[in-house]
Amino acid sequence: MTKNEISGLLAITISSIYIFATLRLPETAMGDNVGPKLFPLLAGCLAFLCGLILLIKDKKLDKSKKEIFHLGLREQKDLYVKIALTICLGIAYGFVLVPLGYVISTAIFMLCITRLINGKRWLENLLISLTFPVITYIVFAILLGLSLPRGLLSFLPF
């Protein structure tokens, strides 16, 4: 498949689900006469139509002209593993931020991330993952008064 065909399929799939969800929105007693469904329907149809045209346009192309697209999951396994791990770490970071507090959870997150990106240069990694949360916490939470979760350290007066 070409990039256009994949994009077309992506648009058709997402917009179909979206249009389906739109049609299932509840009716309302209170509101304006246009209602909450029309605009989402228009947006969904736009994506669907453009996706369809994109798909058909490239389907018509000669086989020889097609540039087959592949992600290269196997050849660049390293790269995709790193991306997947970063995403998982980001999500996990979101879950532990409030219970552990900003400083502790950020230090752990940064330690994992530096290990992922910077490899086994542990001294550098430790230095970054300890100084970053402490300095940002001092600057933003203490000096500038923005609220950051304090979590396990909430017994401290700052």
Place this chain on the structure above:
Amino acid sequence: METIFHNLSIGLDAALTLTNITWVFIGGLMGTIIGMLPGLGPATGVAILIPISYGMNPTTALITMAAIYYGAMFGGSRASIMINTPGDASAIVSCFDGYPMTKNGEAGKALAISAIASFIGGIIGMIFLIFLTMPVANAALKFGPAEMFSLMIFALTATVTLSQGNMLKGFIAMAFGFMLSTIGIDPPTGILRFTFVPELQDSIDFLVAMIGLYAVAEVFKNYGNLETHYSIDSKTIGRVWVPWEDFKKTIKPILRSSPLGFLIGVLPGMGGTVATFVSYALEKTLSKNPEKFGKGAIEGLAAPEAANNASSCGAFVPLLTLGIPGSGTTAVMLGALMMLGVRPGPILFQMHPEIAWGVIASMIIGNIMLVLINLPLAVPLVQLLKIPQRIMLPLILGMAFMGTYFLNYSSFDFILVSVFALAGYLFWKLEIPIPPLVLALILGGTTEQSFRNAMTISGNDVMFFLEKPISLTLLLLAALSVAFSLYKQKRAAAKS
């Protein structure tokens, strides 16, 4: 005329005290640094300062806030140019040509022209603000829901046409943006749309999407070449300046973009983002070598920078004349002013001329000060590019997540950022343009609401959009821009 100069001198008198100038400097510097962090833009910058401003007199407080505002805007484009990570929505367009310039080894030149173009845009915007506030404010009142809707459609189609050769994908990205913008509580009816988890009730913050799609996705793109760093010519580092022949190319774009930016900035809720996109599209259309845009064309960086700064002056028009904030930042400033016992409004100029004109004067001073801060600051900034990617990328990630938290104080947004980052990487691989998605996500709410309001007022008559002259013109412009791009595409295809 004379009264204007008299008033301006009152303003300058009020603004030009040693305390105030010190605060302009501190505010400008703080703003620049805050603006460079992903997600932390002018609005957050000003909000951060509110507690500090409690003890100040109103003029000093306002001046400091204006300086932070400007500083954050300058800072936002620094990050766009250097690491392809816009600090704020209005800095997205600065990535288009600013980052390619950095990759071409012209980071110093790019930083310099962005500061200079911003400065000129700010000064032109200021002149407009001084002389045209009243007529422009009255003209802006003519903008009802129909005009607003048509303007959105025009700005969006102009952005789609930027993704040339790929307009269908541009429209798909735009539709995705609209779809994302409908997630959350529907204001008129109060029903929940597409909220699978309660955290989505307050809709997706476009800045969260931006941090994911740009900042974090950019980190992913760099995972492939961790050991390299930017090719920095040691000669270009020292020279943070623009040669005359390059500057010449940017004069006309700057002079066109500044008034345009100002006028768009006046319209409530529009702000710098639309101004930057429209001015970029305009310059690309007018340019003799549009193919250079996106590959490091200096005028492609200068135009949106000028438009953005001019639009920030425009945003002050509704604040100073109606007491109504025209942008997120001026909304925060309004809140801060009220805490200090000043209520901006139609009679602010009569009641507190020293404050109203002090703001204007302080914006002039702030602009000058920021160029003075930013040109020398560019030298150490460019040196930052020497930090190897393997150290830089974790720091960018840390900043990105911290910036995300400050947006809504919600750790749920971390999950959204991660998902958007994956989408951004995938879109990049598939060559689906990101800007139409982000812009449609930003403007989606207003677009839908003005569409529905226009329909309510007209009693469900679609012709309403064509009966109003301004609205009709904008819709025709939108259609023309699509037709023109199609024509150019056809011609390019015929040639090859």
Place this chain on the structure above:
Amino acid sequence: MKGSFKKMLALVLISAFVLSVAGLASAAWKPTRPIEIVAPAGPGGGWDTLARVVKKALEEEKLVDQPIIVTNMPGGGGATGWTYLKGKKGKGEYLAVNSSLILLNNLLGKSKLTFKDFTVLANLQAEWETIAVKSDAPYSDLKSFFEALKANPGDMPIGVGPTLGNDDHIQFLMLAKKYGVDPATVKFVVYPETAAGQIPALLGGHIKAITISLGETLEQVKAGNLKLLGISSPERLNILPDVPTYKEQGVDLVFPHWRGIMAAPGLSEEQIAFWNETLKKMVESKTWKESLKNLGWDQFYQNADEYKAYLEDQEKEIKDLLSKVGLIK
């Protein structure tokens, strides 16, 4: 099994700790850790401003020994921040600001939380509602306005924000009802950005009237751009001696948009007593009164008991109202 054992153990430990602390501290309770005020909204709005004004007054008047931190937790029309507070059971250092939205959201089915899930402490301030038209509009009072609306609702779009079903919308529906206008015929144009969208639209003639809280219109009224058809306060206000109340015009309606403060659920008598006394001192302080004056807010103080009774009363009243105007069944 394991989880519940841990919980048990935690409970035992906590109660032992609480008992020992309570024993040491005897009857009078005082905050022992930093005080957190939750503003269940982003910076800049009414809730955030109130939280910061409270912090400022308590700190500057030295009414508490512990530092005060304001936490912004926007989401779900207050639900996110209030849910967080609900989880701090029995801890007297956690407060949150609230308003009539805590009643409205629950009654309209948008949220399950009610004031009964918390320890209410005090009502603090109020803003009044109004109906504004352009100063050259041909109506001088509610009666002439609503008669025109009744005659020709299609030509008179009404601006409301940020959403339907809020205080502004409800007061208009109530007035419409009293003047015999069918709410279903009124064209409501919604401005999610509130005053920032409504006032230019009104001045530009795109809509004919707005229903809004008083403070947002004051500057326009002073400048002669807008005129007010009435105020929802019980008596005329000093700042606007010429604007009659709804009551004077024969509509039995007093409608405050109030904001107050509450604490985590399950506070002890001693904790409530501490806050009752502290907040009472606060609302009488100079810092507090000055801030209120600057913001154009009215004092609307009720202590914990009065506030609780008021909330129960209001809940009934609003529920009755909402079903009358057809927003709930």
